[in-house]
Amino acid sequence: MFAADRLKVKPSALTLEQIDAGLVSAFLEHLEDERKNAAVTRNVRLPAIKSFFRFLEYRQPAALEQIRCVLAIPFKKTDTRLVPYLLREELQAVLDAPDPATRDGIRDRAMLHVAVCAGLRVSELTGLKVDDIDLPSMSIRVLGKGRRERTLPLWKPAAAALRAWLAIRGQVATPEVFVNARGEPLSRWGFAYLLRQHAATVARKQPGLARKRVSPHVLRHYLPRPTMSGSFSFAHNSKGLCDNM
Structure with missing residues (x-):
């Protein structure tokens, strides 16, 4: 044009x-x-x-x-921006935001815990299938970029949240783990929307969240370490992979 x-x-x-x-x-x-x-x-x-x-x-x-x-036309130089980050208290508040007394809350809590623990891309999270979960060992098999496959362990809080969701997920036609109210796979945009909603909910208690853009990409840049109480402590990890249990 x-x-x-x-x-x-x-x-x-x-x-x-x-x-x-x-x-x-x-x-x-x-x-x-x-x-x-x-x-x-x-x-x-x-x-x-x-x-x-x-x-x-x-x-x-x-x-x-x-x-x-x-x-020969050159690319234009741009500033490299740092990935935004959340404080430990802010990220813990987001993980705790979904209501565990509702079906959607149980699903959302499982999604957030798995996303943070395994450092998943949003496409990897929404594409996770029931057959990719090893219940006895509570590990997941992830198919990433370039069809590279990796197996990741889940820590106790993430495993417990995922077990709770699988217990009420029910029999649906789609093989994806995380589905919406119609039993259809949750889209990457759906997950991003839910994440923003939960972040906005806890922003009243964590004012710093109101000034930050909480996205799926931000979540995968943290390395969570479980504490004895079952909550998380976090350290920044540029790769976003869990390799300690």
């Missing part, structure tokens, strides 16, 4: 020769200046364009110089 508007031609009339480095650079500037996209978003768009031109370089030898110029 940008190229068609800038060159005053229909999209179907665009030719490869017209999509040169100057046009691509103008599009990237348009993203920042007109659409108010951040530099990070600009840098996400550029690899897609470069990928297309790498595809072309084996099929359009006559355009190699044009392709070379597009591939």
Whole structure:
């Protein structure tokens, strides 16, 4: 749409020769200046364009110089932001927020405990299946990025919360562990929404939470250590994996 508007031609009339480095650079500037996209978003768009031109370089030898110029367009430098973090009291409050007297509360408590203990990505959590749980040893099998499989142990609080949910989950058609009221798999957006709701609930008691964005990504950057009382103590872990029991 940008190229068609800038060159005053229909999209179907665009030719490869017209999509040169100057046009691509103008599009990237348009993203920042007109659409108010951040530099990070600009840098996400550029690899897609470069990928297309790498595809072309084996099929359009006559355009190699044009392709070379597009591939030479640099990425824009951006600031690296630290992952937000929660204090021990704040994270413990979020884990305790779901009501254990309700079905949804039992499910949410199990999800939060498993997410934090195992350092799961939200897709790994929502994709966890009943067959991935080893009840005798209370460990879970996770299929992560690149279809890499790993087995993770659960500590007592997480294991207890998961057992409580499995006891009332009932027989549903879907194999995923965590389901909604209709028996359908809970989506990643559904989990993020529930997490925000619980964080907002406890923000009244933990004022610091009101100034923080509590997301699934924040949860997986903690290494929980169970205490004798069954509560958690936490230390920051860049990998988010539990490897101590």
